[in-house]
Amino acid sequence: MSEAATQAGRELISFRVGAQEFCVDIMEVREIRGWTPATALPQAPEFVRGVINLRGAVLPIVDLGARLGLGTAEPTARHVIIVAQVQNQVVGLLVDAVSDILTVTDDMIQPTPDVASEMVRAFVRGLLAIDGRMVSFISLDRVLPERELDHAA
Amino acid sequence: MSKTILTVDDSRTMRDMLRLALIDAGFNVLQAEDGVHGLEVLQGETPDVIVTDINMPRMDGYGFIEGVRSDARCRTIPILVLTTESSPEKKMRARDAGATGWIVKPFNPEKLVDAIRRVAA
């Protein structure tokens, strides 16, 4: 877009989870794959579906809907895995479908409304109005479960 | 035709610096890690000038120079000694051992090239 030259623009990739639409900074996305069955992990939170093999690396699959508090559904209904870089880890995000690539400027991002939702506070960085639809711009920093577990013994 | 210089020094750092200075000046460079290695290299190559360190394991500079001077084929190759020890006694010792000349470490690339020019046709 022509405005991109004068204002800081960035590209976002938008996707659908259930009935809601979200987007993340495209710089965090490494690739997009179809769903492959994951190997279950013991003592994993509900939103962690297991791990898959991505060209020799072991990747956890996070059900983004579950993570965002939208409830889980049968994994087979989820079709797409967005492989994303979260700090120094690589994660697979399970979503319904990828919609679009958006080029936005910072002034297009509305601040998050103050609603009573932990999830919103934890993940949503702002809202975008695109063609009459609401797309939540989310941050992936906390999408993985906490690293340190309490020592059982 | 550019000259070939054989550098003999057990310090990788020093070898790298010598190589850099010499190649910049247009010389070809052969390298060896100590006196024994130097003599081995001389079995197969005849450089125009030799630049050698004194303190090296296995065979030091003096032993190396002696070795070179006793080999009829290499006897007449000019040998420059690299030394951080610039006392008169040490220079005398190098001279007595058969060194053609010396260069004081840390060396200045220009002086290195000058010294080489002074001893090589």
Next chain:
Amino acid sequence: MDPMAEIKATFFQECEEQLAELESGLLAMEGGDTDTETVNAVFRAVHSVKGGAGAFGLDDLVRFAHVFETTLDEVRAGRLAATPEVVKPLLRSADVLADLVRAARDGGEVDQGRCDACAAELSALTGIEEAADGDDGMGDLDFQPMAAAPVALDFELDAPAVEAVPETAGWSVRFKPRPELYAKANESVLLLRELARLGEIEVELDAADLPLLSELEPEGAYLAWNIRLRGSASEADVREVFEFVDADCELEVHALGADGEPMPTAAEAELDIAALLSMAQAAVEGAAAEPAAAQESETPEADIAAILAAAQAEATEAAPAADTAPAAASAQSNRRAGEDRRKVDAPFAGDDKRTEKKLDDLAKAAATATAPTIRVDLDRVDRLIDLVGELVINQAMLAQRVTEAGLARASSVAMGLDELEQLTREIQDSVMAIRAQPVKSVFQRMPRLVREVASITGKQVRLITEGEGTEVDKTVIERLTDPLTHMIRNAIDHGLESPEKRVAAGKNPEGAVKLSAAHRSGRIVIEVADDGGGINRERVKQIAIDKALIAADAVLTDEEVDNLIFLPGFSTASTVSDISGRGVGMDVVKRSILDLGGRISITSRPGLGSTFSMSLPLTLAVLDGMVVTAGQQTLVAPLTAIIETLQPKRADVHSLGGSARVISIRGAYVPLVDVGLSLGYRAEPMDAEQGVALLIESEGGSRAVLLFDAIQGQRQVVIKSLEANYRRVPGIAAATILGDGRVALILDVDTLVAASRTAEAPKLLQAG
């Protein structure tokens, strides 16, 4: 990358190597080694560091290294004996030198007081006072080009400096080489050429001493030159040209007066050029093969040229060829005559004794020479290992598909695959061996650590190392340093008693810490043993009770008490925590070892000492495993932990307590762990008789039986990190990729068994 920056990086790498050599040499000397080569190696190490540091202008480092080098030179020369009182300060200086190197590399600060104190100590040893800036005539400490070297002036002058006339039109130089000059491969031509660069020169050849051809020694020096140099060069410049050879020649330099004539001093009256010319003339007339050119000649060179031309004619018949005549005006080099190989009369011809000695030296050098090595970028090796890992996976996948395709085992395809598997294994072993390194690189950091900790705690410690050559993959080596460091600190701080207490107990005041490494049943076992007081079990138990880690009335075996120190939160106050700035709990050590897939345990005997024993896999890259299923999940159990496989019989399985089960094996009762249940793959315990069991041995030697649904086979698997992208999972060590491309988890047998023991075992059941 800027070449100088690259060389600087090389320099710091080399410094690390030199520092290691320095320390090991000094330690050997401390141990009584008096071999000259050891001392020489130590000297060279410091000399090398100093040399390179000078080139990069690292002044602080150079200064200290210089004092250190001077002291070592005294030792090397035999003027200073390497007694313990001398070696100890040398070791301290080596530590200071190491600090200075690292500060120079990483930009940190050094304790200047400590440096100065050490330097003073060294000076005191030698009695040599070094100038404040350590100047020993090392003129330029940087690469700034220097003008006509005043340095050269300092020690070369044999003749009095004739600097009297400031306004001189030039110089008159008489240069008569002696044979030694040529023997050192100097060439008069080149010297004259150098001189010519200083101004205009006229060269007159003086062949007065040239003998009859038949008496001509090819190695002899008979010619001299009288040169007039006009120009603005200084006397120093002129002498500098002859800097290398002034001991091997007669050199006189006189100022030329305004009239262009040399200004002779009284002593040099006889060097009147005219007189020289007539002398030359006489000699020429006396020469046998003289042509008819007896007339006076203005240019003696022409005469000589003529003589030599005639000589050349003769030379073709005469055996020792004097050489072909060069161009007239240039100087004849006797050195060329020396090229005659038959007349080898040089001072450096190997006489028998010398040759023998040289051969001896070479033989000795060859004997100690190590096998040839090459340097390889670690990145390349890592990449190679990754690729081989992929090869292994692919080969397994191929094998799987072949089986699924129903090809007979004896078919050529299946057999070919077997061969492929064999080859792949061999390649993998070879490639892993490339990256295998001896633990020496980790062990050699310990002596300094021991010195420092001993100093801080006021204890006397002797470090013994064994098995430094034991090899282990680089991935493991890198992660050994921290745990070993902690264990050694702990051994000195808590294990060893103070010298007074030791003496009171009838022990040597100096305590011993032994660090050893060895291969044992496919793993590497590293032990840190001390001969201190052993674990004070009463105290340990009390601390654990105080910190609510165990119940006040708990009944524990000695071994269990000893292992309490590994509990998180156990760490006792330590005098040594200031070194690292943080606490040094043994639980941290245990965590590191477990993370490596290793085991750690402790044995202790009161009054005699304690031994920490760590067992680690040889590599973090591959694992021999048994592929099993539990609750429809495929898992891999490390083969090294497995003692045997069993088919449980209902009669052998008994319930104990609430939900726990034990199994009887040859009369002994061993805990039974239902893996599918523990990991939450199943909600209900399975019937033991329906499954298969693996008898395993976990840390501390205790045994357990793991119950699985089925065993699929044995395979070598490539280890993939689970923690890299996820986090640590109790009971799981890592992951791998099986033939079907799916991820399978690798069991962490120790935590699996440990978790099943505690009352919190049911927590593992919750799958989230």
